[in-house]
Amino acid sequence: MQAAVRRAPYARRSLAERIRNGFESHRLLFPAVFTVVYLIGAATMAASQMLWLDEIITAYIARLPHLDDIWAALARAADGNPPLFYVITRWSTSLFGNGSLALRLTEISGVWLLSLCLFGFVARRASVLAGALAALIPALTEVYVYSYEARPYGVVLGLFGLALLCWQCAGERRRKGALAGLTVSLAAALCCHYFAAFLWIPIACGEIVRSRERGGVDVPVWICLAAAAGPVLALRPLMSAIASFTFQVGRDSRYWANPSLWNLMNAYANLLRPLIIPAIVCLAVVAALWMIRPAHGRVEVSPLPLSETAVAVVLMLLPFVIFAVSRVTHGGFTLRYILPAVVGCAMVGAFVSHSLFQRRADVGLALLAVLFGFFCVFTAYRVISTRPSTPFQENKLLVD
Template sequence: MTLTALPPPSPHIETTGRLGLNREDTLTIALFTLLYAIPVAHSAVSRAFWLDELFTYYIVTMPTWAGTWDLLRNGPDQNPPLFYALTRLVVGVFGESEWAFRLPAMIGYWLLCLSLYTLGRRIGQTSTTGLIALVTPLVTGTGYYASEARPYGLMLGCLGVGLVSYAFIDPAEPPTWQRRAVLGLGSTLALAMAFHYLVLLPIGCLWLVEGYRTWRTRQVRWRVWGALAAPLAVLAYNWPLLTEQSKLPYWKMSLRWSELSEFYWWMVSPLTGLAFLTLVAVVAVIDRLGRRSRHHPSQEEAQPSAKLPSEWLWLGFVLLIGLPVGWMVLMKVTGRTMFTPRYLLPAVVGLTLLVMYVVGQLTAHHARWVARGIWTILAAVALWTGLQPWQLVLPRTEAVSNLPDPNQPVLVDCVMYLQLKHYFGDQLPRVVHVFGVLTYPQPEDPSRGLRAILGNPRAPRFEAPEAFRTAHDRYYIVCHKVHEARGLIQYLERLGTPVVKVTDEYLVYDFRWSDIE
């Protein structure tokens, strides 16, 4: 496969043809891969599993595949089975370490970055727009999911390859290449659907963009529509499983409009993300002011690097703005609460496209400054991370340790309970979780939800409410200082329940059941 370059309109514009890589591209990808692997691998090695990752752990480590399938139907997760089958295979090869469970996500997210790089070189036509596309997903808040033992990284990787395929369905390409691109589009989007059902949201955004293109050109690309509809076949295949999974009530009890702004802040708020976006914004302002101050700018200074095709600029707005806002409105209208940042991760692709557009307007001189700044940020993060200890950081136990009565049970929520039992086991024998207390509402059927993980012999045991209250009139209650726990905290305060410990995250109460009788 050869690289076909179009004649550049100015000396600093570099364009790529089909999917070939020149030496600069190879060096860029190699250096990025190194700077990507250091912080992502460090996070995968050092960060303890949290609740959702422990669900992955219990599903994957079921003794038999039949048991895994039962947990998929009745357990707390609501994802397709392919992710768990792949993780089971990886863990079987590399062992049950944190990084092995997270390896699929690490590779999938890396594939997203490389796919966006190819896309940036294809539609942005310069090395700087390609670099922007390569780096944006890593430095923003969504980069957290590059090292989480969940299906989001794999889903995003497949989505990225699908976007590249979509970009190469171009009349300027040979018919054979176009057919391959259509096949790649349909197969990768279908594979993304096999990893997570909610990839249907960004696929729906692609439907809107293709509809816009159809309206603008007055030409219907039937093969493209067929490829864009391919994921529906995977959804239909998994529909019986999804129907069973959907019977489990969703964990969130309420939904606030402010969560929409919180999502955007979460996405851009990491220090690396703020530094990256500030760099682009400052250079863009300097570039604009510099052009206005010169009456006779040189050709290189006046020539923008590149402009994004209108379909991709439109897709950027739809993914970044339409996807989160539209999903929030839909949830509010339907009375559902399924709004959380991890369901809206494809919005980072929209952010990438819009930042590419901004950088594409810069002169070559200022674009080079952006590139230098990006490499500096990545190198600084990799150096700082690489110097940190490469060892697992265990969950904190100060909230359940050194309490006045060491023989009194300590009641914690399911998140803390599963973490502590996974990492400390019998070292904290007084720590318990009572089903239905300090947790979100769960179905009455004991074979559903959290109770289903008891089918895994490694899972810790929950206490039955009636038996626990009969056996213990007095126990400690550990309350997390979050919105969902405020009701319980207010209730305990009205009872006058004494606080015996306060930490950064928790309040510990000394509760007597007889006080409310």
């Protein structure tokens, strides 16, 4: 009799609720499936796409004989990135050969790491379904293009995703490892691209809100944020060289990356344009499900930490900060500099959707099915439509 009573609540659950609970019980299922599909698409594109000018510059600098030569080239403003990015690329090509896939392997890994960290960040606070949505959103935006481009943007995104996850864990019990991870990941991101300095802003804002929530300042976190900025001292000569070059070029009205309001709006639009159709389909599916079977009653939704919501919102607004700084300093402004805004969009979208999951499991599963379906379709299209290009090692321009 008692067993029947215990089974009764489970028996009354809908199929959608049981599937949702299955996802919660098997938390590694989605990351595993996502990894397979993502790697198939990204690796195919990386192996087949021809290198463009900036990637050729990456290849040349990474193949210089000694690390001192890389530093000397960057000191002459041969390229606008710190040396760690070229060192990582050098390791990749030395281990896996000079093919275009090996050259772009770190970027593939970076965007993959970002999606997994977003999954972990959101799933720990909301649900596995919400975490899955957060992981899928970057792969459905322009961020995916930078997963197979031999430039530092994919690497920086991955390191930032790791920093976010470590910052979240640092506010809980797992302190030592999380604090170390926060410091190392942010420092490494800064050593790959100078614009990673803007990534301190959302984390610092989130930490300020968290301090107000808890009524006290978490000194170790602030020490880690300060320590992560340490590489600036070593990179000052390179930063001075690239700043001087950028200032001269940026004052020319013909400079293609001049920060204008048109460029800002256009960058936002291009960044999220691939997500428009999936978003419309998601809204249509949600509306249809609500019309077919309206929700009854009220379900208490656990409030999300205000500090993490603040991080997401600041990330979405970060392009305006980057734009303002670029205007003042005569620096360049382009879409790839505002890629972290997608992280904020993914977090906000997942957190908002989580409030629907609490009331309707079928809505959550429908959203996941739509986004994952588009992800698979886009991946299949890229795999089928790409044509093999000349391998990197056979490109005489690069060999000579």
